[in-house]
Amino acid sequence: MEGTRTHRRWLQRATVYALSMTLAGATTGVAVAAAGWGVEALVPDAKAPLAIALGAVALAYAAHELGLLRLPVPGRDWQVPVEWVQEGFYRSAVIFGGTVGFGVFTRVPYATLPIFLAWLFVSGNVVIGLTAGLVYGVLRAASIYSSASTKQPEDVISLNERLMSFAPFQHALSGVALAAFGAYMLIAPVL
């Protein structure tokens, strides 16, 4: 009985965390797309040249993700301060999920995120920014539920190690996806 209640509370807290993260992702998407919309209003003919430039940058980062060259990935090595999440069962979940969910304040290990945000800027479409930001946020937040069955600290460590073992695969997949995106953006606007 007690275990069921504890699990229910964990599930509620995880959902608060996931929703906060999703909303933060959507906020980032809207903000970046709105900035792009503003630039497009000022310089209406900039979209295609910006898309082609983004294609070239995406190709460079494809090579980076595949380990063929090394480039700096824009991001910060900042972490949510412990004192921010020490109080409030749900409030701490909102603060942690919300802060990390923006994507741009904490560490960015994959170039897919900055290229994705740059694409939102080039699109200059707030509706696309909102929906793509929601897609990003939901998929990023969903991993919290993979820890639902963990009960001991060693279970969490083991789960974390399993997730980390996918990192080389994710880098390779990011490289292929960025190469496809870059090639498309380089050629499609001039076809």
Add this chain to the structure above:
Amino acid sequence: MLHTLHTSDAGRAVLLVAGLLMGFGVAFGTMGLSWQTGAIGLGFALAALAGVAQTCSA
């Protein structure tokens, strides 16, 4: 398979070329449509991949 390919220079080059061919394929396959249409599809794929990849932050 991607993990194995990623470990050698030749494998990395193969992945890069495969990605390039995919992008060119989509570009030529959607000729006649606005280029933004294809970019939206690829952009959403990037959004999904960026979200999933952040889970394995290493």
